[in-house]
Amino acid sequence: MTDKRRYSTTLRTQQTALTRARVIDAARELFLEHGYIGTTVAAISRSAEVSVQTIYNTVGNKPALLKTVYDTMLAGDDEPIPMIDRPEFRAMHAAETATECLAHYTAIGRMLAHRVLPLVSMALSQAATGDPDLRAFTDTIENERNFGANHLAAHLDRHFGLRPGLTVAEAADTLWALTAPELADRLINRRGWSWDKYQHWLYTVATESLLGPNP
Numbered sequence: 001m002t003d004k005r006r007y008s009t010t011l012r013t014q015q016t017a018l019t020r021a022r023v024i025d026a027a028r029e030l031f032l033e034h035g036y037i038g039t040t041v042a043a044i045s046r047s048a049e050v051s052v053q054t055i056y057n058t059v060g061n062k063p064a065l066l067k068t069v070y071d072t073m074l075a076g077d078d079e080p081i082p083m084i085d086r087p088e089f090r091a092m093h094a095a096e097t098a099t100e101c102l103a104h105y106t107a108i109g110r111m112l113a114h115r116v117l118p119l120v121s122m123a124l125s126q127a128a129t130g131d132p133d134l135r136a137f138t139d140t141i142e143n144e145r146n147f148g149a150n151h152l153a154a155h156l157d158r159h160f161g162l163r164p165g166l167t168v169a170e171a172a173d174t175l176w177a178l179t180a181p182e183l184a185d186r187l188i189n190r191r192g193w194s195w196d197k198y199q200h201w202l203y204t205v206a207t208e209s210l211l212g213p214n215p
Helices: 003-034 041-048 052-058 062-075 087-094 098-127 132-159 168-178 181-190 195-211
Strands: none
Touching: 003 041, 003 052, 003 062, 003 098, 041 052, 041 062, 062 098, 062 132, 087 098, 098 132, 098 181, 098 195, 132 168, 132 195, 168 195, 181 195
């Protein structure tokens, strides 16, 4: 490939990335302002100043837009690094005690909830209408949370041991329930808890539930 062709390809790639980011930003703003049901792809195209076909080409249809917005908010930045390889996750897996591991886990839980709670709260609320796209979306993110909870429960059991009588499956279900976005929404938005108080509560309950009192 000549330098001119390489430059042209690089420029097109950069332009596509910028267009995609503009579409995602527009979709996020409209989903948060009007909800998923109240937002159309046409409205996103007008806000992003691109054609509807460009949206389909760069991101996908409306359900794909919602999932992409969620994933982007969850990542929190533009670094193309898988979540599992980020420093906070590496620190969690490298922890030398179960309590240290759970401290990292609950800090991560607080961080991720803070990033996506507005979007997830909207999706869960509107999913109650029976919208199939939203039901599929909420099922997907719940399955992702369940995968993470099972992974951590198995890690704790394998490296440190759970409290007597607690199975890995039960530990995973406990973590999955404690990190439910509905619970964070109730404590943060309805009861007025600070994020620091939420994280401390999450760590205390998770530690006592999985490791027992005074671990």
